[in-house]
Amino acid sequence: MSLSQRAQAISLSVKLALDARAKALAESGRDIVNMSVGEPDFPAPAVVQQAASRKVLSGDVKYTPAAGTRALRKAIGENAAAVRGIAPFAVEEVTVCHSTKHALSGAVMALVDPGDEVLLFLPAWVSYVEIVRIAGGVPVNVPSRADCGPDFDAIERAITPRTKAVLFNSPSNPTGYVWTHDEVRRLAELCERRNLWILSDEIYRRLVYEGEPNLSPAALGPAIRARTIVLDGASKSLAMTGYRIGFAAGPRAVVSGIERLHSHLTGAPNTVSQEGYLAALSGAEPVEIAHMCAEFDRRRRWLIGALRDMGLSVPWPRGAFYAFPDVRAYLDERGTRGFCEDVLEQVDLALVPGTAFGVDTHVRLSYALSLDRIQLAAQRLQRFLEAHPKRKSALAAAR
């Protein structure tokens, strides 16, 4: 039996192999601190739990339209105006999806033809490259600045007559970098001038802890709104990962293309999750969210301080829940993957290698775990670095 070329071309994430090893070690009785998690360690807001439970108990859990219920599409459109400053999306400009990943893959499939190029700003979230490939597109990696912000010269250089879209993610996974308003304006101007679509992954939108809030390109006026697809969901900003619910919002033609694709591939989004999401978006923001953000902020400040005290260079993340230190000085020929394997085996700490995000210089630490566990993780990492054969030269290079 031979698999299709499509399936053969998709690689299994490096993270999965490390996750499996961490799990095996934990099962053998070792206390692994898992900093590779990509989801908030908080329950979904009470209003969500209540609305979802009510829906289940009503017994009335049937298919909805492929683009989701009208009530939820309307709430998403209005919420985008209230919290993102975008001119409200009409119901026809919103399609509800099973998750942000589903929204993103639908948008890529609706816009990208075989051979079309899509720019990814490195380091970029693991699935972007594979989603573009599945659609037959060509992912084009664009390096970023040392502080993980956009390098506009590199972006301009990467554009060719085949470039169709940019895949933009702010706040970023894995760096926590939040694009400044000036940077978003510059990207918007560039995409207008070069006739490109912007796929704007705003899944960490709410998780910004200081400075300017996140800016959606679609908020910059009708011309740029007409070439932007806003992609978001409930997973991170509302701590609803397992509900699997999200949306794509943008020009009707694209949204209807995504809807048609999804109607055949996945049918309708989950009815119970739609009710939960609707409850979260109707009225004031659930009270738990501000508390979650305050807690993430406390952990962020502590962790970045600790990593810098260890002599690591870490870009200051304004958002999401990740730190992305540079560990180049400690690497051997196995790169960041070998570094993460050693950290796991020697000090029982699970991290994600930068290769998962297209760069082999940094590692990702999630702070979506309690401060106690983060502090234990920091002690372990410090112990690992202090015993490392390259410690002296690494410290000298950092000075």
Ligand SMILES: Cc1ncc(COP(=O)(O)O)c(C=O)c1O
């Ligand atoms: C940048 C980014 N986009 C999209 C997703 C997918 O989110 P969802 O759970 O809504 O599919 C993730 C999840 O880790 C992410 O980090």
